Amino acid sequence: MSSETQNAPKVHVAVDEIPLAQPFFILVTVCDDIAVSEVRVDAIMPAHQHGLNYAPKITALGDGVFRAENMLFHMPGLWELRVDANFGGQSISYTSDVVLK
Amino acid sequence: MKVLVTTAFVVLAGAVRAEVLLSDDEIQQTLSFGPWPISFQSDPSNRVSNDTRTIALGAALFNDPVLSVDGAFSCASCHDPEQAFTTSDARAFGRVLLDRNTPSLRNLAGLRWYGWGGKSDSLWAASLHPIIDEQEMGHSKESLKTAISESIYIDDFEAIFGEIQIQDPELVLVNTAKTLSAYLETLATGRTQFDDFRDALENQDLAAAANYPEAAQRGLQLFIGRGNCVLCHNGPRFSNNEFHDSGVPYFLSETEVDDGRFGGLNFLLSNAYTLDGNWSDDLEKQGAWVVRSVRRSHSDFGTFRTPSLRGVAETAPCMHDGSLIDLDAVIRHYSEIDTERLHADGEAILSELNLSEQEIADLAAFLESLSKVP
Known part of the structure; x- marks a missing residue:
């Protein structure tokens, strides 16, 4: 994922095939050794001015890995996936584009 | 001679290919609308789902006025099996003129939301509310228990759920709703001309696919292309089941509005009959994540659940209030849509399509191919 914050710790997202209008989960991995206290996940469709209809449920799996469940993309098109990670009181935002057919 | 045969084959194959108008990308999108029918899975929140005896009892109750407090009408009075489980009225007439068009009851198994405003997250809950709604069947829990006890269905009911006299009236209500739900789960639309086309494409049988009318193919291209219909009407049911x-x-009048999803969520989150509640038979609460995590927004106001388009040619009039008399009117509505009527801060999806008369006819041909052949 990309971030506008300079020298931001690297964050990686893993996801299997995303089913249209059906729930799925993603795994968010903070690649650096730096401790992350909280991760928030959301997504929007910039062209349509709407986001997710359901709030993702985040579970810390340890070793900087977080599972976000109840993700649901209810329309095909370009989604902007957003992750906010909290590193010792500093929140850093990451984005990644996902095109769903 | 061998050369002549080969040449003839190439010409024939080329001619057939020319009648499938879709690009490779459009074919891939078309495959996402199937296969049909989709496989049935029992409802884990309803312990009598897919039970043969319960389904038969549900069918009998559905068609019997015993479920209305005064025996005035049955479920089938508004959801007429002879009219695709709806009627031709714009808005349903229960004890009063109701706010919305009667939805068809086919292909309901396994949905995430039920009703135009999504006030139920299970089919049994959606079956329960009309029984006790004062404007519809009008029963109380107590009167329903008495009616079932005194009906010809009592032996079947007790064979499935045990002695009724030791059941709390609310349990009788829930059991009755789950019985109706078991029946409703069995109602599905059959295969259509579109499904034959879609499966032929999947099997790369272009000769069979070419039997699908070119007008319907052009309509499909509009549906998944410039029309943007596929944004909401997607998947094998042609619905994303969202709002x-x-x-x-x-x-509804000069002084009343239908708040749609906004009111549906208020209702859902304030009643006990959800997949997260104690009346669900699923100990794992598999579907409860929906009611637990659904987000609320002021832009829910006036939004309505995307209806499935399977069998849509059989269920006019259309839209949540039945205000558009047929498919032609629906297509013209989206073609000439007044975007001033849309939520100012809602999603930005719709815009005037400005379809030609030919395009309107093509889109109608495609939508009609989603219904059974007369």
């Missing part, structure tokens, strides 16, 4: 503002006015 959108379609630009249809939500005023």
Whole structure:
């Protein structure tokens, strides 16, 4: 994922095939050794001015890995996936584009 | 001679290919609308789901006025099996003129939301509310228990659920709703001309696919292309089962509005009959994540659940208030849509399509191919 914050710790997202209008989960991995206290996940469709209809449920799996469940993309098109990670009181935002057919 | 045969084959194959108008990308999108029918899975929140005896009892109750407090009408009075489980009335007439068009009851198994405003997250809950709604069947829990006890169905009911006299009236209500739900789960639309086309494409049988009318193919291209219909009407049911503002006015009168999803969520989150509640038979609460995590927004106001388009040619009039008399009117609505009627801060999806008469006819041909052949 990309971030506008300079020298931001690297964050990686893993996801299997995303089913249209059906729930799925993603795994968010903070690649650096730096401790992350909280991760928030959301997504929007910039062209349509709407986001997710359901709030993702985040579970810390340890070793900087977080599972976000109840993700649901209810329309095909370009989604902007957003992750906010909290590193010792500093929140850093990451984005990644996902095109769903 | 061998050369002549080969040449003839190439010409024939080329001619057949020319009748399938879709590009490779459009073919891939078309495959996402199937296969049909989809496989049935029992409802884990309903312990009598897919039970043969319960399904038969549910069918009998559905068609019997015993479920209305005064025996005035049955479920089938508004959801007429001879009219695709709806009627031709714009808005349903229960004890009063109701706010919305009667939805068809086919292909309901396994949905995430039920009703135009999504006030139920299970089919049994959606079956329960009309029984005790004062404007519809009008029963109380107590009167329903008495009616079932004194009906010809009592032996079947007790064979399935045990002695009724030791059941709390609310349990009788839930059991009755789950019985109706077991029956409703069995109602599905059959295969259509579109499904034959879609499966032929999947099997790369272009000769069979070419039997699908070119007008319907052009309509399909509009549906997944410039029309943007596929944004909401997607998947094998042609519905994402979520809620959108379609630009249809939500005023019921000069002083009343239909708040749609906004009111549906208020209702859902304030009643006990959800997949997260104690009346669900699923100990794992598999579907409860929906009611636990659904987000609320002021832009829910006046949005309505995307209806499935399977069998849509059989269920006019259309839209949540039945205000558009047929498919032609629906297509013209989206073609000429007044975007001023849309939520100012809602999703930005719809815009005037400005379809030609030929395009309107093509889109109608495609939508009609989603219904059974007369």
